[in-house]
Amino acid sequence: MPLRLDIKRKLAQRSERVKSVDLHPTEPWILSSLYSGSVCVWNYQTQTMVKSFEVTDLPVRSAKFIARKQWVVAGADDMFIRVYNYNTMDKVKVFEAHTDYIRCVAVHPTQPFVLSSSDDMLIKLWDWDKGWVCTQIFEGHSHYVMQVTFNPKDTNTFASASLDRTVKIWSLGSPDPNFTLDGHSKGVNCVDYFTGGDRPYLITGSDDQTAKVWDYQTKSCVQTLEGHAHNVSAVCFHPELPIIITGSEDGTVRMWHSTTYRLENTLNYGLERVWALGYMKGSRRVVIGYDEGTIMIKIGREVPVASMDSSGKIIWAKHNEIQTVNIKSVGADNEIADGDRLPLAVKELGSCDLYPQNLRHNPNGRFVVVCGDGEYIIYTALAWRNRSFGSALEVVWSTDGEYAIRESTSRIKIHSKNFQEKKSIRPSFSAERIFGGVLLAMCTNDFICFYDWAECRLIRRIDVNVKNLYWADSGDLVTIASDTSFYILKYNRDVVSSHLDGGGSAGEEGVEDAFELLHEINERVRTGLWVGDCFIYNNSSWRLNYCVGGEVTTLFHLDRPMYLLGYLANQSRVYLIDKQFNVVGYTLLLSLIEYKTLVMRGDFDRANDVLSSIPKEQYDSVARFLESRGMLEEALEIATDTNYRFDLAVQLGRLEIAKLLCRRLPTEVQSESKWKQLGELAMSNGKLEMAEECLLHAMDLSGLLLLYSSLGDAEGINKLASVAKEQGKNNVSFLCLFMLGKLEECLQLLIESNRIPEAALMARSYLPSKVPEIVALWKKDLQKVNPKAAESLADPNEYPNLFEDWQIALNVEAAVAPKRGIYPPAEEYMIHAERSNESLVEAFKNMHVHEEMVPDDNEDTVHEVIEDGGVEESQEDAVEVDAEDDGVEESQDEAVEVEAEGSTDGAVLVNGNSSEEQWVLTPEQ
Numbered sequence: 001m002p003l004r005l006d007i008k009r010k011l012a013q014r015s016e017r018v019k020s021v022d023l024h025p026t027e028p029w030i031l032s033s034l035y036s037g038s039v040c041v042w043n044y045q046t047q048t049m050v051k052s053f054e055v056t057d058l059p060v061r062s063a064k065f066i067a068r069k070q071w072v073v074a075g076a077d078d079m080f081i082r083v084y085n086y087n088t089m090d091k092v093k094v095f096e097a098h099t100d101y102i103r104c105v106a107v108h109p110t111q112p113f114v115l116s117s118s119d120d121m122l123i124k125l126w127d128w129d130k131g132w133v134c135t136q137i138f139e140g141h142s143h144y145v146m147q148v149t150f151n152p153k154d155t156n157t158f159a160s161a162s163l164d165r166t167v168k169i170w171s172l173g174s175p176d177p178n179f180t181l182d183g184h185s186k187g188v189n190c191v192d193y194f195t196g197g198d199r200p201y202l203i204t205g206s207d208d209q210t211a212k213v214w215d216y217q218t219k220s221c222v223q224t225l226e227g228h229a230h231n232v233s234a235v236c237f238h239p240e241l242p243i244i245i246t247g248s249e250d251g252t253v254r255m256w257h258s259t260t261y262r263l264e265n266t267l268n269y270g271l272e273r274v275w276a277l278g279y280m281k282g283s284r285r286v287v288i289g290y291d292e293g294t295i296m297i298k299i300g301r302e303v304p305v306a307s308m309d310s311s312g313k314i315i316w317a318k319h320n321e322i323q324t325v326n327i328k329s330v331g332a333d334n335e336i337a338d339g340d341r342l343p344l345a346v347k348e349l350g351s352c353d354l355y356p357q358n359l360r361h362n363p364n365g366r367f368v369v370v371c372g373d374g375e376y377i378i379y380t381a382l383a384w385r386n387r388s389f390g391s392a393l394e395v396v397w398s399t400d401g402e403y404a405i406r407e408s409t410s411r412i413k414i415h416s417k418n419f420q421e422k423k424s425i426r427p428s429f430s431a432e433r434i435f436g437g438v439l440l441a442m443c444t445n446d447f448i449c450f451y452d453w454a455e456c457r458l459i460r461r462i463d464v465n466v467k468n469l470y471w472a473d474s475g476d477l478v479t480i481a482s483d484t485s486f487y488i489l490k491y492n493r494d495v496v497s498s499h500l501d502g503g504g505s506a507g508e509e510g511v512e513d514a515f516e517l518l519h520e521i522n523e524r525v526r527t528g529l530w531v532g533d534c535f536i537y538n539n540s541s542w543r544l545n546y547c548v549g550g551e552v553t554t555l556f557h558l559d560r561p562m563y564l565l566g567y568l569a570n571q572s573r574v575y576l577i578d579k580q581f582n583v584v585g586y587t588l589l590l591s592l593i594e595y596k597t598l599v600m601r602g603d604f605d606r607a608n609d610v611l612s613s614i615p616k617e618q619y620d621s622v623a624r625f626l627e628s629r630g631m632l633e634e635a636l637e638i639a640t641d642t643n644y645r646f647d648l649a650v651q652l653g654r655l656e657i658a659k660l661l662c663r664r665l666p667t668e669v670q671s672e673s674k675w676k677q678l679g680e681l682a683m684s685n686g687k688l689e690m691a692e693e694c695l696l697h698a699m700d701l702s703g704l705l706l707l708y709s710s711l712g713d714a715e716g717i718n719k720l721a722s723v724a725k726e727q728g729k730n731n732v733s734f735l736c737l738f739m740l741g742k743l744e745e746c747l748q749l750l751i752e753s754n755r756i757p758e759a760a761l762m763a764r765s766y767l768p769s770k771v772p773e774i775v776a777l778w779k780k781d782l783q784k785v786n787p788k789a790a791e792s793l794a795d796p797n798e799y800p801n802l803f804e805d806w807q808i809a810l811n812v813e814a815a816v817a818p819k820r821g822i823y824p825p826a827e828e829y830m831i832h833a834e835r836s837n838e839s840l841v842e843a844f845k846n847m848h849v850h851e852e853m854v855p856d857d858n859e860d861t862v863h864e865v866i867e868d869g870g871v872e873e874s875q876e877d878a879v880e881v882d883a884e885d886d887g888v889e890e891s892q893d894e895a896v897e898v899e900a901e902g903s904t905d906g907a908v909l910v911n912g913n914s915s916e917e918q919w920v921l922t923p924e925q
Contacts, residue, residue, distance in 0.1 A: 011044040011296035018289030020062045021278035033063035062104045075102030104147045117145035163187030194237040205232030234277040247274030308565040309365030317356035322349040350384035369395045388419040396436030437471035460510035472530035481525040488519040519550035527564040534593040549600030701732045741820035768809040
């Protein structure tokens with residue numbers, strides 16, 4: 001029977017003629033050297049070219065990755081070897097290596113060596129640690145040396161293929177070949193070593209249109225592979241699968257069974273002649289280089305063929321060899337952290353008569369069924385004895401130990417526990433897959449049908465494209481996984497039993513209420529299993545998740561592709577395996593799953609009983625689950641992390657608890673943001689004392705300014721002015737002083753902050769007596785930058801005619817000065833709100849003009865204006881400054897809107913230096 005390996009094309013890129021291909025061991029890259037003289041790197045995941053090296057105008061016949069150095073080495077027809085750094089694209093080394101075309105370069109797997117072969121009939125060894133000096137020359141061939149390759153089992157030896165019709169085996173350090181293999185009737189183009197198992201084999205491809213398998217210990221030809229219609233140009237033993245791949249100038253790639261040498265498959269992608277094959281150990285990808293481009297295929301699945309029983313015994317297949325390990329052999333003394341590889345002792349169990357593509361324990365773990373090559377064999381799990389066999393594409397177990405085999409898309413047979421055939425079924429549709437479990441499932445690409453095992457009656461048809469099926473041990477829950485999502489359904493067995501026992505007809509769709517859709521999750525399941533009512537799976541992003549009641553929780557982020565084996569309840573650990581058969585475990589508490597399940601069901605009394613059995617370190621995980629369910633009160637009670645509890649308390653509006661938690665935080669964790677957040681919340685809830693305390697802890701000066709100014713707290717504003725000045729928040733300090741009427745201190749703050757132009761403008765509006773002093777400072781400062789501009793500044797003492805109403809302004813200043821520190825209570829607001837908005841200067845002017853007519857009234861008016869607080873920010877004077885700098889905001893509400901850190905808008909920006917030339921005085925000023 002054929003191997004039946006799935007072959008999928010993963011990349012197809014057209015280009016010039018490809019002479020060699022190579023796969024990068026860690027990056028998703030393919031290296032192609034072209035006949036046109038360039039080397040390209042393709043990303044097979046994104047299907048794009050990521051790098052390109054213009055090497056020469058002549059063909060580059062061979063290029064290889066040197067991953068440990070981040071290099072590409074290439075040999076070309078100009079006789080030069082070139083080395084590039086594929087990260088920086090720099091040329092590392094260029095040197096002339098041969099006197100004729102370079103046919104091949106080969107990189108030693110561990111040593112700093114590169115072999116090159118040429119049409120000059122020589123093979124040379126280069127050492128890059130010694131500056132790429134040639135350390136050895138191998139002479140012996142009498143024609144072009146087409147390919148050289150190191151022996152992976154003995155890296156001190158290598159093989160060479162030549163058009164002199166021979167293959168020679170060499171040892172490093174010896175000038176003469178160890179021996180010669182001579183059997184082809186024409187030149188030999190290619191050679192490759194067998195990497196798997198113990199067979200000392202190599203394969204060669206020749207212009208005589210054949211490939212030969214050789215035993216290099218007995219120096220004899222084991223098999224000749226015939227079938228190509230032209231020269232065989234590339235050969236390889238696949239490192240993971242029991243196949244030999246040959247490529248020919250007839251345009252085909254042929255796959256042969258490496259044990260039986262039977263032709264398994266022939267590929268023809270229509271890109272003309274095949275020149276190169278590339279592969280990598282640990283991968284099932286194969287790259288093919290053609291006349292017209294590059295193709296990458298993936299052969300079979302990379303999921304390891306392994307199965308674990310309920311006791312922790314694992315059986316896996318490495319090629320035809322069957323091995324077993326026991327997780328319980330790792331004693332309690334060995335504390336293995338989550339995600340660490342388990343130190344398991346591997347035991348050889350036996351071999352399999354077919355190539356295993358699937359291996360599965362039966363429910364009680366006594367038997368193992370192996371499928372492959374279109375056949376199946378059931379072995380005993382302990383002694384590995386053959387109990388039953390036959391033809392089958394698939395074999396699945398029932399929960400009771402019966403099994404079904406799918407012989408073809410139209411025939412399925414059911415066997416009893418005693419391996420006797422019970423029933424043969426011919427479905428009315430093409431059965432592409434079958435699944436076992438509580439019910440027998442058969443599916444096409446469009447729907448799945450469930451049948452009972454006893455009588456094969458249709459239970460239910462569901463229209464969905466199924467990739468896999470997972471039953472819970474209870475038999476009440478099942479997961480149907482598709483390409484893009486998975487569905488969790490409840491199986492109503494009682495409904496089905498009563499319907500069928502009552503003589504009800506199933507019809508074409510089955511029993512309508514047989515299944516109930518519980519949840520649909522938009523994630524792709526790689527592998528999965530049920531633990532109680534919890535579905536554990538890893539998704540397409542290789543995250544290990546579990547789903548309880550439709551709520552998905554990420555358990556771990558996996559650092560590489562891994563596949564679920566099973567769950568051991570007594571260890572509370574779930575086990576996974578990777579492609580290299582490394583087994584790792586992750587802790588997943590059964591009590592935690594049970595608690596979440598009970599909460600989802602609404603059984604809170606039993607959930608609380610289970611909670612006591614959950615370790616304290618898992619309580620935060622429980623709390624987050626409860627939070628996701630909207631149960632914030634319960635989450636706050638259970639959570640242990642102070643930061644998390646603070647967030648919950650804030651969400652619940654429990655401000656006192658949040659404040660207490662904030663105090664408990666370590667100093668380095670007590671971020672200002674938490675106090676600020678709590679302060680703002682307290683303010684919005686009217687808890688002003690708490691807001692003040694929190695804002696003080698957070699040193700949120702702008703928030704305190706808003707609070708104190710809203711409360712009319714002069715003492716608080718006074719303290720805030722001092723604190724702000726100490727911390728360099730001069731804009732906040734300025735606003736505080738301004739609201740308190742401490743104009744001299746405001747002026748001094750502007751001067752100290754080197755905001756002299758702003759100080760001059762402020763003095764002109766509020767403290768005219770200080771103008772001469774400020775102008776003198778301004779002149780001195782401006783003299784350093786622009787002497788001409790400094791001379792243009794006028795002093796009101798010298799030029800009073802340039803300052804309108806100058807004397808009146810001085811009189812107003814003297815009159816209001818005693819009243820500046822008096823702050824009327826808030827209850828008098830309406831009295832002052834009724835007053836005229838006339839400025840003090842205008843009041844004085846009106847009094848002077850009309851003093852003979854109504855002297856008493858005008859005098860009273862002026863005094864009333866003065867008593868109104870002294871600093872009446874008139875539209876003509878106070879706002880006059882703001883016209884240029886948005887600076888001295890009039891109202892308390894507007895004042896606090898200025899950024900605490902000093903924005904670039906306005907005169908209150910006193911935290912930096914400002915060029916005087918930025919300030920232009922209006923005619924009124």
